[in-house]
Amino acid sequence: MSDIVATFQLLAGASPWAALLVYVVWVWVGIWIAGQVTHYALARVSGPFPFLHRLLDYAFPPARMVVFFLLLLPVLRNLPPERMPVALLRDINSLLLSIALTWTLVRIVAAARDAILDAHPVDSADNLVARRVHTQTRVLSRSMIALILLVGTGLALMTFPALNQVGTSLLAAGGLAGVAVGFAAKPIFTNLLAGLQIALTQPIRLDDVVIVQNEWGRIGEITGTYVVVDLWDQRRMVVPLTWFIENPFQNWTRHNAELLAYVLLWLDYRTPVEVVRAEAIRLCKQAPEWDGRLVEVQLVDSNAQAMQLRVLVSAANADLAWHLRCRLREELIAFIQRDYPECLPRLRAEAGLSQTPPEAGLSG
Secondary structure (H helix, E strand, O other): OHHHHHHHHHHHHHOHHHHHHHHHHHHHHHHHHHHHHHHHHHHHHOOOOHHHHHHHHHHHHHHHHHHHHHHHHHHHHOOOOOOOOHHHHHHHHHHHHHHHHHHHHHHHHHHHHHHHHHHOOOOOOOOHHHHHHHHHHHHHHHHHHHHHHHHHHHHHHOOOHHHHHHHHHHHHHOHHHHHHHHHHHHHHHHHHHHHHHHHHHOOOOOOOEEEEOOEEEEEEEEOOOEEEEEEOOOOEEEEEOOHHHHOOOEEOOOOOOOEEEEEEEEEOOOOOHHHHHHHHHHHHHHOOOEEEEEEEEEEEEEOOOOEEEEEEEEEOOHHHHHHHHHHHHHHHHHHHHHHOHHHOOOOOOOOOOOOOOHHHHHHO
């Protein structure tokens, strides 16, 4: 590096622009050759390491730009200030270096995120751990990328002294401006903290079955500011991220996806409960939605007209539980209609004989 700088100083005495161009070409060619060799060597050993393979694909090009702008710093210190706008070139190089460094860090986070997601697929039947990892990874990666972009933007703006002085004078002169900026930034930091809290405590995860404001759906997407709930009728409910921290809601798959479902039947008092119980057990054993854990038939209520039977069953998840409820309700009603039609609910009443008033007969 010292020999290159010395050569540049000799060339700069005659033509600084030509010397700068020669140096830039030398540096770029050297970085390209070294990058190709390094990329080839790392690619040969990245087979058993998915993260290293992702890192080469994602972060290698911006990292090469970071090295390029770093190597331009020594030559910019040796430019003759009386013949070239040295300060402007340094500011531009620092700005591009900040952008390339921010880009590199963002791509490193993206590489780690995708490598973790690929290692935990969610297309398996028991995907509770995978969904937890996906939720934490996506939320934390978005938060880290937002923080990196915020810091990188600040460093890029501080590159130019003029903008730095203007910003400092505005903050020092106007206290109201600082208050306004604080209020404007409050939702950003609130959502950032809410996202971190959801990622760490995980009240919701991707693909969780939830009841939000009396709507049944699944968590389809978690961003840095809102959550998209895919409702059962293909609608999409967009809920602010902080809502899940500040309000109660139902999560049907918090620890596992298994659920209990029930069917209520109003029947006449002459209904043989044991026969209905045996039929419910038989139907559950034939139903593909039943997971084999539980089936119970109990008399849970009664009134002057009928009694109420509850058929309590179990299923592996919410979808199967819903379909099992519909299947049992339909087939049990069909069974009672076919074999015990007299046991359907009925209204009992006694009608007395009415007497015809005398004046009605005379009027005829």
